[in-house]
Amino acid sequence: MTTMPTVPTVTQAQRRQYVxxxxxxxxxxLSDDQLALLRGVADYAVTxxxxxxxxxxxxxLGLTTRGKxxxxxxxxxxxPELRAFLFSDLMAEVCRATLGxxxxxxxxxxxxxxxxPDTTFAWHQDSGYVHENHAPYLTCWIALDDITLDNGPVYLLPYSRSGIRSYIRHVRDDRVNDQVCYFGSDPGMPVLVPAGSVVAFSSVVIHRSGPNLTDRLRRVYLAQYSGEVITTADGSExxxxxxxxxxxxxxxxxx
Known part of the structure; x- marks a missing residue:
């Protein structure tokens, strides 16, 4: 008999930390099946x-550089098999705890x-890739491999370190097409997690990621959710x- 995986509960302490x-x-x-699903489609994404x-x-092309x-x-x-994860009970639990x-x-x-070594991603807010006229949304940064200091972890500037809780203007780095919003000296807080972990953060949290200095891929899946329909800057669609x-x-x- 097949049993459904136990869905982790977002604690009150974690809800408060998000706020x-x-x-x-x-x-x-993630369950073993969910992790296998996301890993399986990763090859298709590269191809x-x-x-x-x-x-x-x-x-x-855009932010992508072949082989890097x-x-x-x-x-x-x-x-469409990804829908089973994107609309899973796990993602519902995280969305309720953050978006409502x-x-x-x-x-x-x-x-x-x-x-x-040329696989860094510059300091930015996810909202910096959209526009300023929207409520902050949720990013779920999902590790498909164990994340270490050597393979390109995400580095966060929590609100207490950045002093920022809202959209700020970004400057484009024309060399790699990254949007950049922070030029200070704080290196950020590396988030080192095992495969199958979900790092949930607001779209206005400033973050970056380091280079992958190993001989293996570092795979991450991003699932992002909003509490409203986000439209283009002119509101037309x-x-x-x-x-x-x-x-x-x-x-x-x-x-």
Whole structure:
């Protein structure tokens, strides 16, 4: 008989930390099946990005650089099996604890770094890649491999260290297309977690990631949710996905 995996509970202390500092971690939150699913589609994400660059005759596209770092977004539209995770009870638990009773899927993407010293990602807010006219949304940074100091961890500046709780203007680094919002000396707090962990943080938390200095891929899956339908800056159409996930606290998405 198949048993359903136990869904971790976001504690009151973690809820408070999200409000006060903008982040918390659920270690080893994914089931074995969920981790296997996300790892299985990771190869497809890289292959798709390479194919897109091949078609355009380039080795860099957006934030992606061939053989170094890959940002492959909205893969779930091609691989609908990801819906089972994106709209899972685990993600519902995290969304309720951070966004409340209403939630929409906003964006999803793989962030995969090959072993290369030129795979850093600059200080930014996730909101810096959207625009300033939206409420902060939720980023779930999901480790598909054990995260160490050597393979490119995420570094956070919690609210108490940055003093920032809202959108700030970013400057584009034309060399790698990164948006940058912090030029100070604080190195940030590395988040070192085992595979299957969820690092949940607000879209206005300033963060960066280091280079992957190992000979193995560092694979991360990003699932992002909002409490409202985020639109383009002029308000004319939705930005990204706008699939309803939670309504009055209940899962309403097709899984």
């Amino acid at each position: 006060d500092e903008g982040w918390f971690v659920l270690e080893r939150a 798709s990005a390479d194919a897109q660059m091949d078609a355009e005759g380039v080795d860099a 770092r890959y940002f492959s977004s909205m893969i779930y539209r091609d691989r 009773e209403e939630a929409y899927l906003f964006w999803e993407q793989y962030v995969i770094k090959a072993g290369d 939705p930005w990204g996905s706008f699939e309803p996930f939670l309504h009055e606290g209940r899962v309403v998405a097709d899984r």
